[in-house]
Amino acid sequence: xxxxxxxxxxxxxxxxxxxxxxxxxxxxxxxxxxxxxxxxxxxxxxxxxxxxxxxxxxxxxxxxxxxxxxxxxxxxxxxxxxxxxxxxxxxxxxxxxxxxxxxxxxxxxxxx
Amino acid sequence: xxxxxxxxxxxxxxxxxxxxxxxxxxxxxxxxxxxxxxxxxxxxxxxxxxxxxxxxxxxxxxxxxxxxxxxxxxxxxxxxxxxxxxxxxxxxxxxxxxxxxxxxxxxxx
Numbered sequence: 001x002x003x004x005x006x007x008x009x010x011x012x013x014x015x016x017x018x019x020x021x022x023x024x025x026x027x028x029x030x031x032x033x034x035x036x037x038x039x040x041x042x043x044x045x046x047x048x049x050x051x052x053x054x055x056x057x058x059x060x061x062x063x064x065x066x067x068x069x070x071x072x073x074x075x076x077x078x079x080x081x082x083x084x085x086x087x088x089x090x091x092x093x094x095x096x097x098x099x100x101x102x103x104x105x106x107x108x109x110x111x112x
Numbered sequence: 113x114x115x116x117x118x119x120x121x122x123x124x125x126x127x128x129x130x131x132x133x134x135x136x137x138x139x140x141x142x143x144x145x146x147x148x149x150x151x152x153x154x155x156x157x158x159x160x161x162x163x164x165x166x167x168x169x170x171x172x173x174x175x176x177x178x179x180x181x182x183x184x185x186x187x188x189x190x191x192x193x194x195x196x197x198x199x200x201x202x203x204x205x206x207x208x209x210x211x212x213x214x215x216x217x218x219x220x221x
Contacts, residue, residue, distance in 0.1 A: 031207065033208060033209075035209070042211055042212075042214065043155075043202075043209070044211075045208040045210070048207045050207070055207055056206060056207050058208065088153065090153075090154070092209075097207075099160070100157040100160045101146070101157065101209065102157060103148075103154045103155045103156075103157075104154060105153045105154045106153045106154065108153075
């Protein structure tokens with residue numbers, strides 16, 4: 001059974017650009033959530049999607065957005081990149097509320 | 113606002129030692145507590161503790177939940193160098209995870 005797949009693995013962008021990250025959950029998992037991990041702030045929740053609907057959103061500016069497709073794949077977009085957006089972005093999926101979350105290997109974003 | 117605090121921040125031990133990692137939480141509506149191991153990138157799921165499942169064990173790892181005192185511990189016995197990682201504790205709050213800062217464990221031969 002394939003795990004959670006995130007692409008790309010690494011990205012380097014310049015300030016002001018925008019970026020799109022992709023996440024394919026484990027087959028059958030309809031819940032997909034996104035997290036930002038930085039050395040200073042640790043792991044912070046960005047948003048969660050279920051059946052193409054955003055159910056929950058973290059405390060991040062509107063430059064951070066996402067969506068989920070009918071096949072449960074999800075994308076996250078960050079516009080007008082800032083240096084502080086440099087982080088590891090992790091995606092997680094789960095089978096239901098009685099199960100743990102399975103994380104992907106993440107996308108390492110560097111903003112220069 | 114829900115809060116999860118882990119201690120210690122880092123720990124250095126020798127192979128064969130037993131370690132105890134701590135996780136305390138202050139949450140408005142407890143649902144479940146998760147433990148993860150993060151070596152490089154992807155956090156790997158270890159345990160899920162709920163009101164109906166307050167003790168879990170897998171090999172050399174075990175975890176308990178004390179709902180009265182609002183904490184959980186993760187025990188690792190007979191540590192190995194492969195146990196070196198950051199261990200994360202997280203509370204499940206309405207479909208999002210609130211993480212602690214993690215405990216960095218280094219196991220030397």
